[in-house]
Amino acid sequence: MDVVGYAPLYEVMQDTPLAPWADVLPGQIQQAFGNRPHGDLPKWREVVKALVPPFPAGECILDAPCVGVPPVGAGDGQRAHIEQALRRLHPWRKGPYCLQGVHIDTEWRSDWKWNRLQAHIEPLTGRRVLDVGCGNGYHCWRxxxxxxxxxxxxxxGQLYVMQYWAVRQFMPGPPVYVVPLTGEQVPGLAAFDTVFSMGVLYHRRRPLEHLRVLHTHLRPGGELVLETLxxxxxxxxxxxxxxxYARMRNVWSIPSPPTLVAWIExxxxxxxxxxxxxxxxxxEQRRTDWMRFHSLPEFLDPDDPTRTVEGYPAPIRAICTAKKSLSVS
Ligand SMILES: C[S@@+](CC[C@H](N)C(=O)[O-])C[C@H]1O[C@@H](n2cnc3c(N)ncnc32)[C@H](O)[C@@H]1O
Structure with missing residues (x-):
C-alpha cells in the first residue's frame, strides 16, 4: 500500500456535507502529487516508508506543547534510525514534535501561537475544522x-505534507489529515464549523478574496480564526x-489591526x-538543529531590531476571531 493513503479521509467525508468534495479530492491529490511532483518527492516517500514503526501505535500526546508519542517501544537503535530518517525531511519549520524520544526542535515555537489563541476560540469539541495553510499540520494535531x-x-507545500505523513506514522488514529492543496482548491460547501487561516493572508495578492473564500467554507454561525502580520x-x-519583507518573498500587504478588522467585515x-x-x-522563531537556514535573528537589522533588514517595522502578529452570520447560507 502507498504510504500516502487518503482512503480513510474519503470514507469519513461520506455522509457529511463534505461528500461532494470527497468525489473530486482523489483527483486533486493525484494532480498535486502526480502531475506536479517536487523533485525530492520520491526521497521523501522513502523516508515516510522507512518510518513505519515495528511497534503498535500507542498513546498520542496532542494537548501539550510537544506533540507526539512517548518514548516507549523503540530501543536506542530504532530511535537513531527514526532520527536519521526525520532529519532527511529538513527543514522542519513548525512544531515542536516529540516522537519516540526524538525531539524535533523546529524553527518556530508553534505552541506559543496556539497558547495565544486557545482561550479565545469556540471550544473545538465535536467540530469539523479546516486549517488553510497548515504547514506540516502542527496546529491540526492541537x-x-x-x-x-x-x-x-x-x-x-509538498515537503510539509510529507512531514505530516512522517508524523502520522506514529499517530495513525486521530482524525487529522493534511492534503497538498491551496485554500482556493477547497470547494466552498459551507461545511466547516471552524476555519483557521494563520500566516497566509499576507502571502495572498488579494487578501479580501482570501477572506471571502474562507467565508464560503464556513457553515452559518461558524467561526473564523485568522492570524496574520x-x-x-x-x-x-x-x-x-x-x-x-524580512527576507520573505510574496509578502503583499500588512494591515494595521483596525484595517484588518475592516477587511474581515x-x-x-x-x-x-x-x-x-x-x-x-x-x-519564538530561530535557527535550530532541525532548521539550519537563516531565521528571524538574521532578518532583523542588527543595529535596530525594531526594523527588518529592509528597514520595515519588525514582525508583529495579530489574531482575530469572527463569525459567519446565522442568516447567511
Ligand atoms: C507562514 S506558514 C503558516 C503555517 C501555519 N499555519 C502556522 O501558522 O504556523 C504559511 C503556509 O501557507 C501556505 N500557503 C501559501 N499560500 C497558500 C494558499 N493559497 N492556500 C493554502 N496554503 C497556502 C504555505 O505553503 C505555508 O506553509
Missing amino acids: MAGEGARLVIGVDP VIEGGQGDLLKPAGR AAGFCDVQLRDVTVTTPR
Whole structure:
C-alpha cells in the first residue's frame, strides 16, 4: 500500500456535507502529487516508508506543547534510525514534535501561537475544522487534542505534507489529515464549523478574496480564526512592501489591526474581534538543529531590531476571531 493513503479521509467525508468534495479530492491529490511532483518527492516517500514503526501505535500526546508519542517501544537503535530518517525531511519549520524520544526542535515555537489563541476560540469539541495553510499540520494535531471530530489541513507545500505523513506514522488514529492543496482548491460547501487561516493572508495578492473564500467554507454561525502580520497604525493604514519583507518573498500587504478588522467585515463576517497582538521575537522563531537556514535573528537589522533588514517595522502578529452570520447560507 502507498504510504500516502487518503482512503480513510474519503470514507469519513461520506455522509457529511463534505461528500461532494470527497468525489473530486482523489483527483486533486493525484494532480498535486502526480502531475506536479517536487523533485525530492520520491526521497521523501522513502523516508515516510522507512518510518513505519515495528511497534503498535500507542498513546498520542496532542494537548501539550510537544506533540507526539512517548518514548516507549523503540530501543536506542530504532530511535537513531527514526532520527536519521526525520532529519532527511529538513527543514522542519513548525512544531515542536516529540516522537519516540526524538525531539524535533523546529524553527518556530508553534505552541506559543496556539497558547495565544486557545482561550479565545469556540471550544473545538465535536467540530469539523479546516486549517488553510497548515504547514506540516502542527496546529491540526492541537485542534484534534481539543476534541475536534475531523481536522483537514490544506497546504500546497509538498515537503510539509510529507512531514505530516512522517508524523502520522506514529499517530495513525486521530482524525487529522493534511492534503497538498491551496485554500482556493477547497470547494466552498459551507461545511466547516471552524476555519483557521494563520500566516497566509499576507502571502495572498488579494487578501479580501482570501477572506471571502474562507467565508464560503464556513457553515452559518461558524467561526473564523485568522492570524496574520500587522503593523502599528490606525484605520486604513497598510504596508505594501516593495520587494522582500524580512527576507520573505510574496509578502503583499500588512494591515494595521483596525484595517484588518475592516477587511474581515468587508468579506461578510460579523462579530469580528481582535484577540491578540504580539511582537515576534527571536525566541519564538530561530535557527535550530532541525532548521539550519537563516531565521528571524538574521532578518532583523542588527543595529535596530525594531526594523527588518529592509528597514520595515519588525514582525508583529495579530489574531482575530469572527463569525459567519446565522442568516447567511
Ligand atoms: C507562514 S506558514 C503558516 C503555517 C501555519 N499555519 C502556522 O501558522 O504556523 C504559511 C503556509 O501557507 C501556505 N500557503 C501559501 N499560500 C497558500 C494558499 N493559497 N492556500 C493554502 N496554503 C497556502 C504555505 O505553503 C505555508 O506553509
